[in-house]
Each structure stands twice: as structure tokens, then as C-alpha cells.
Amino acid sequence: MIPNSVDLARIETLEAERPEHPWLGGPRPVIAAVGRLTVAKNYPLLLRAFADLRASQPAGLLIVGEGKERDRLRALAEGLGVGDDVAFLGSQPNPFKFIGAADVYVLSSDWEGFGNVLIEAMACGTPVVSTRYGEGAEEIITDGVNGILVPRGERRALANAMLRLMEDEGLRARLSQNGRRRALDFDNGAITRRYEAVFRATVERRG
Numbered sequence: 001m002i003p004n005s006v007d008l009a010r011i012e013t014l015e016a017e018r019p020e021h022p023w024l025g026g027p028r029p030v031i032a033a034v035g036r037l038t039v040a041k042n043y044p045l046l047l048r049a050f051a052d053l054r055a056s057q058p059a060g061l062l063i064v065g066e067g068k069e070r071d072r073l074r075a076l077a078e079g080l081g082v083g084d085d086v087a088f089l090g091s092q093p094n095p096f097k098f099i100g101a102a103d104v105y106v107l108s109s110d111w112e113g114f115g116n117v118l119i120e121a122m123a124c125g126t127p128v129v130s131t132r133y134g135e136g137a138e139e140i141i142t143d144g145v146n147g148i149l150v151p152r153g154e155r156r157a158l159a160n161a162m163l164r165l166m167e168d169e170g171l172r173a174r175l176s177q178n179g180r181r182r183a184l185d186f187d188n189g190a191i192t193r194r195y196e197a198v199f200r201a202t203v204e205r206r207g
Contacts, residue, residue: 002198003139005191006119008183015100015124021087023060024101029166030060032102032126034095034117035109037067042131044076045155046108051080052159057166061086062102064095100124103172104165109133110152115140119186122146122179127172129161146178 023030031050035041043063050061063073063086070088077086092098099105105121107130115136121128122140128147130137131154141147148165150157165172184190 002191002194003186004114004116005188006116006123006183006186008123008187011096011120011123014094014096017094017097019097019101021062021089021098021101023062023087024098026060028058028060029103030062030101031104031106031162032062032064032099032121033106033108034064034099035107036065037063037069037073039069040109040111041065042108042110042153043069043073045131045153045158046106047073047076047080047082047086049108049155049158049162050086051082052155053162053166054082054085057163059085059162059166062089062098063087064089064092064098066091096120096124099126102126104129104162106158106162107131107133108158112136118147119183123183125176125180127165127175128179129158129165131158140182142182145175146182147175 033046037043053059074088077083099121105126105128107118109131110133112133118128118130118140130141130149131152132149133152137149141149143149148161150161
């Protein structure tokens, strides 16, 4: 099986743009999440875990994306007491500048396809936390090496993973470095070479 490819050169260019948000570059750490506001993404899990995190650690949460769940999610954030610490940024032409400027990237999905956004966050050098939403998560992330994996739907585990990254600068640096290195495996050129190898082997067998 050959996975999807990612245009790392494009991401590097877009990630270098300066994001327009006052929380980024400020004194408190910022978590980013990007994706459609749908049931599959399980943003309620992220908001509840973030509320647990906020009980012991100042932080901000930036959510980039639009969807029919937006009003419900806003209401949930307010009900959890973290409405002032969560910003819904809507659709953005360049989400990478927000991902790259954040301290942690989180994917809280219950189910996904391959999960290209994890590779994109890794390419930005942002440490990633992801639920084990399916086979794609394990194909991309080696737990504790280039990212952190938590059980799907586990609020406390997700909160603990975020807190661990907030408190451990060395871990953030290691996951950032290893994540960038892992993203290279999915660059357009690397994936193209894998297709070429398959085509070449097929021709040789038939020859």
C-alpha cells in the first residue's frame, strides 16, 4: 500500500507566513486543531479535554474550520467555562501558518481516512497528539517517537497528553524534530519514487 503524498515545499512556504492572532507568540501555550466541524472529528472530546487541561495550565485553543456543528461547539465551550480560551477561526486560506505557530497540534477524530493533516502538522514542526482513530494513525505516528497516540474517545488520556507536552520542553523539541523527519517520507517526490518502483517491478515481472 502506498499512502497519500504531501507537498512539503508548499507547506514550508505557507507555514512561514505570520499568523494574525494575538494568542500566538504570547506567554501562554496554544493548541491548534484543523478540520471540518463535523461529528467524525469529535471536537466535543477536544473541548472537554481542553477544559481539563485548563484547570491546571493556562492555554489557548485555536480551531480552524467550518461546519454544521459550530454553534453547538461554541455553546459547549461556554458551558465548560473555556469560552474565552477557545477561538473558532472558521475556514482559512492558509491554515499552516496557524499550525506552525502553535505549540501543539491535536487530532481528536473518532474516524478518519489516512489523516494527511497529521503529516502536514509534522511538516510544520508542531508536535502532534492524535487519537487512534484507525489504521492511519499508527501508519503515520510512532507513539512517543514522532508524536503521541491516545485511545479514541478518552478525554482524560487526551488531556494528559496535551499537558505532558506543555510541561516537557525537551519532549516537544524531540517530537518536533522527529515529526519533520517523518514527514519527509510522505513528500511528493518520495511517494512518486514508490509508485515508480511498483511500476518498474510490474514491468519486469511481465517481461
